[in-house]
Amino acid sequence: xxxxxxxxxxxxxxxxxxxxxGLLAAALLVVSAPQVAxxxxxxxxxxxxxxxxxxxxxxxxxxxxxxGAAFSAAAVIGATQIAFGVQxxxxxxxxxxxxxxxxLAILVLLYTLAAYRSRxxxxxxxxxxxxxxxxxxxxxxxxxxxxxxxxxxAAAAGLGGLTLTAWVxxxxxxxxxxxxxxxxxxxxxxxxxxxxxxxxxxxAAAERARELQERRARAVDDSAARLRGIERDLHDGAQVRLxxxxxxxxxxxxNLEQSSGDDHTLxxxxxxxxxxxxxxxxxxxxxxxxxxxxxxxxxxxxLGILAGTSAIPVGLTVALAERPSPAIEAMAYFCTAxxxxxxxxxxxxxxxxxxxxxxxxxxxxxxxxxxxxxxxLVPGGGLAGLRERVQTVDxxxxxxxPPGGPTIVTIELPRHA
Amino acid sequence: MTATxxxxxxxxxxxxxxxxxxxxxxxxxxxxxxxAAVADAEALRIAVLEHRPDVAIIDxxxxxxxxxxxxxxxxxxxxxxxxxxxxxxxxxxxxxxxxELFASAPAGVGYLLKDRVADVSDFIDAISRxxxxxxxxxxxxxxxxxxASRRGDTLAALTxxxxxxxxxxxxxxxxxxxxxxxxxSPKVVEKHVANIFDKLGLAPDDHDNRRVIAALRYLES
Numbered sequence: 001x002x003x004x005x006x007x008x009x010x011x012x013x014x015x016x017x018x019x020x021x022g023l024l025a026a027a028l029l030v031v032s033a034p035q036v037a038x039x040x041x042x043x044x045x046x047x048x049x050x051x052x053x054x055x056x057x058x059x060x061x062x063x064x065x066x067x068g069a070a071f072s073a074a075a076v077i078g079a080t081q082i083a084f085g086v087q088x089x090x091x092x093x094x095x096x097x098x099x100x101x102x103x104l105a106i107l108v109l110l111y112t113l114a115a116y117r118s119r120x121x122x123x124x125x126x127x128x129x130x131x132x133x134x135x136x137x138x139x140x141x142x143x144x145x146x147x148x149x150x151x152x153x154a155a156a157a158g159l160g161g162l163t164l165t166a167w168v169x170x171x172x173x174x175x176x177x178x179x180x181x182x183x184x185x186x187x188x189x190x191x192x193x194x195x196x197x198x199x200x201x202x203x204a205a206a207e208r209a210r211e212l213q214e215r216r217a218r219a220v221d222d223s224a225a226r227l228r229g230i231e232r233d234l235h236d237g238a239q240v241r242l243x244x245x246x247x248x249x250x251x252x253x254x255n256l257e258q259s260s261g262d263d264h265t266l267x268x269x270x271x272x273x274x275x276x277x278x279x280x281x282x283x284x285x286x287x288x289x290x291x292x293x294x295x296x297x298x299x300x301x302x303l304g305i306l307a308g309t310s311a312i313p314v315g316l317t318v319a320l321a322e323r324p325s326p327a328i329e330a331m332a333y334f335c336t337a338x339x340x341x342x343x344x345x346x347x348x349x350x351x352x353x354x355x356x357x358x359x360x361x362x363x364x365x366x367x368x369x370x371x372x373x374x375x376x377l378v379p380g381g382g383l384a385g386l387r388e389r390v391q392t393v394d395x396x397x398x399x400x401x402p403p404g405g406p407t408i409v410t411i412e413l414p415r416h417a
Numbered sequence: 418m419t420a421t422x423x424x425x426x427x428x429x430x431x432x433x434x435x436x437x438x439x440x441x442x443x444x445x446x447x448x449x450x451x452x453a454a455v456a457d458a459e460a461l462r463i464a465v466l467e468h469r470p471d472v473a474i475i476d477x478x479x480x481x482x483x484x485x486x487x488x489x490x491x492x493x494x495x496x497x498x499x500x501x502x503x504x505x506x507x508x509x510x511x512x513x514x515x516x517e518l519f520a521s522a523p524a525g526v527g528y529l530l531k532d533r534v535a536d537v538s539d540f541i542d543a544i545s546r547x548x549x550x551x552x553x554x555x556x557x558x559x560x561x562x563x564x565a566s567r568r569g570d571t572l573a574a575l576t577x578x579x580x581x582x583x584x585x586x587x588x589x590x591x592x593x594x595x596x597x598x599x600x601x602s603p604k605v606v607e608k609h610v611a612n613i614f615d616k617l618g619l620a621p622d623d624h625d626n627r628r629v630i631a632a633l634r635y636l637e638s
Contacts, residue, residue: 240433246535247439280532296484308512308561
């Protein structure tokens with residue numbers, strides 16, 4: 001038989017206990033039928049013998065479902081046989097319930113008991129069988145004619161051996177089952193432990209992530225606040241002093257223009273005055289690059305100023321019900337500033353549309369131009385830099401810019417860092 | 418554009434002491450009367466109420482929030498005391514703020530970048546114009562309006578000279594001042610102005626303040 005077929009048959013036997021054991025019962029009936037047919041006593045005896053044989057054979061059918069009950073039933077039938085069927089001299093009993101091949105059912109059931117039930121139960125079954133065998137041989141021996149001691153011994157050894165073999169076979173199956181069961185228990189325990197470890201690690205990682213997120217938010221907010229502070233210091237300090245200085249130099253220059261003819265000093269004063277004014281303009285650009293003060297009034301006014309200073313006309317819509325955190329506002333502002341500058345420098349666009357709107361739990365800024373398109377995210381490029389900046393607060397930046405345009409850059413930011 | 422012989426009564430609102438004192442001294446030296454120099458919007462309100470100056474010079478950013486207190490104060494003063502000129506000056510150009518300030522009636526209203534104090538006579542001239550009910554808009558604001566205007570196509574139809582004149586109109590200059598600035602005759606300026614208003618499809622208006630509004634509305638629309 002090919003191994004595949006063997007496996008298939010085993011599987012069928014395993015998966016269909018009732019049918020398989022039904023076949024076994026039928027086989028027992030078949031092999032004991034000649035003995036029943038040869039039963040020598042009268043009609044009543046034959047009926048009894050037939051009934052006992054059928055019962056014995058049938059007892060294997062539920063063996064896998066009810067090993068104990070099936071064994072007990074068979075044992076009772078066996079005991080009945082011993083009581084009434086084993087001749088011990090005299091004219092013979094009323095019923096001649098001599099053992100038949102169907103008694104193999106008892107061995108099958110002992111095997112089943114050993115395989116499916118605990119050791120104490122199966123050993124009890126073994127003891128019952130051995131005692132039964134001994135009693136049967138003892139009752140059979142003295143009066144049943146001249147049995148030589150050797151034949152008695154052989155019968156005892158054979159019956160005992162068969163019984164023991166059935167038990168041992170069953171017990172070894174149980175042992176294998178138990179070992180597999182214990183192994184599976186151990187494996188399950190190990191798996192559960194690993195799972196618990198993994199869960200603990202995940203929890204720790206999540207905790208750490210939360211902690212880092214909080215720290216990052218604090219760092220981002222702190223840095224935004226610091227930049228705002230620097231701008232304010234410049235505004236209240238250096239810028240004012242410089243403006244006052246420029247004013248003084250302006251007065252000096254005008255006084256010199258009106259009074260003396262000292263052209264050299266006038267030229268010096270004029271140069272100093274111009275320098276002061278240029279520096280003032282530079283300082284203003286620098287301060288605005290650090291933190292445009294108008295951002296304090298919100299993204300709308302701030303972007304309005306950006307739009308006003310753009311080299312190409314900008315259509316602006318800002319629809320935010322709630323103000324994002326200052327750090328996020330600053331990020332949205334500087335990103336928009338850079339995108340507007342890009343559009344003016346590279347796109348050839350005649351018009352740019354900037355829109356800021358609520359989205360999920362944050363805001364979406366989109367900058368769209370009607371230029372030539374072809375803008376790409378290249379490593380080290382301006383857009384990649386913007387994306388990196390946005391990603392520091394878990395934001396996203398997407399670029400859509402087919403050749404021929406239009407270019408749409410969308411930035412999604414959370415409401416808080 | 419030399420020092421004006423008149424004496425203007427001026428209130429200054431500026432939170433930075435060095436600028437407040439510097440302005441006070443400069444204006445005083447030029448013969449004006451700084452009747453009050455204050456550091457916040459509330460003190461400004463009281464000073465204006467008390468002194469009824471010709472003009473108030475107001476810094477946009479003042480305590481407590483350092484955002485746009487000065488702008489709000491200027492609007493309130495302009496509304497409650499139309500006779501008091503308000504000149505707002507700001508560290509940064511904010512076109513939107515300027516537009517807000519000029520939205521109603523621009524008579525006696527000015528908006529300048531703080532840097533302009535460096536050119537003392539021009540600055541004092543601006544103060545004087547605002548004090549007399551004129552309009553002053555920073556050239557930088559006008560430049561930004563011209564750049565950002567959606568009327569780029571129409572504006573392109575202007576000659577460079579006409580653009581210059583339009584810019585000066587928007588800054589609040591009179592025809593005479595424009596003529597002096599560009600070294601051309603008032604007659605030529607008038608011709609340019611007529612051409613500009615014609616090209617832009619605006620009704621001609623000789624009144625300085627009204628034509629500023631017309632020009633600004635046009636540029637912003």
